[in-house]
Amino acid sequence: MPLDNQKKVLVERTESILYYAESDLSKDHGAGWIGGNAPQFFDDQDDLIHEGNQKYLFYLSLVHPFKPESMISIFIPEDYEEYLKNNMYPNCSIKVIEHPISTESIKEVFTNPGLKKHTISDGTLSNDQKSMDQSFLIKVGGNPRLIQNEDYYFTNLMEDSFSFLFQVDEDGYPETLVQHDYNYPFGFGSLYIFAMIRATEIKHSVAGFWQFS
Structure with a gap:
């Protein structure tokens, strides 16, 4: 993503990048995938993910929009x-x-049985205000589209210098994504990811919060 676009998306926040879930797996991975198996990078890294008796399931992988090697x-x-x-x-x-x-x-160590693998499309640049009224799976930059617009969600994040990076919105799930007899992971909600965003670097991505309707 060109530097001027990064400025519009993460600094001025007048633009955002939108991604969609696609069921056609004959394509390459596009910008990543949701459901299916975790990346090969996590093979034999159970200790990095699982915590004691608490097991974790893979949700999605997205090519970093501003670091194509990550x-x-x-x-x-x-x-x-x-x-x-x-x-x-x-x-x-x-x-x-x-x-x-x-x-x-090829290993199913972290695979979520409730999600059927879908490809994540390449991102498209969108006017941020217009994006608020669109359906999308992922929205990078601009301003978050919130389900509950309460300041307390942001208090600790702002104190630690985190800014909004992207959200994953279940409103953008295709009907084929969630397996029959399984629930939406976030209760038909949205997950908000934050990071420390500087002029020349983006680091320490964290889960800020999630909300449901």
Whole structure:
């Protein structure tokens, strides 16, 4: 993504980048994938993801929009109650890990049985105000589209110098994504990812909070 676009998306926040879930797996991975197996990078790294008796499931991997050599992968606790009660930074149970580009593993160590693998489309630049009225799977930059617009979600994040990076919105799920007899991981809600954003670098991506309707 050109530097001037990065400025519009993450500094001026007049533009955002939108991604969609596609069921056509005959394409390459596009900008990543949701559902399916975790990246091969996490093979034999159970200790990095699982915590004691708390098992984690793979959610999605997205090629970093401003670091094409990196990906951001998200894992959610297997126990819904765990991340329901720990839903806000600095105690958010959702794991966000930046790592080198990696293909999908053949191992099903972290695979979520409730999600059917879909490709994430390449990102398209959109006017941020217009994006508020569109359906999307992922929205990078601009301003977050919130379900509950409450200041307390942002208090600790702002104190620690985190800014909004992207959100994953379940309103953008295709009907084929969630397997029959399984629930939406975020209760038909949205997950908000934050990072420390500087003029020349973006680092320390974290799960800020998640909300549901």
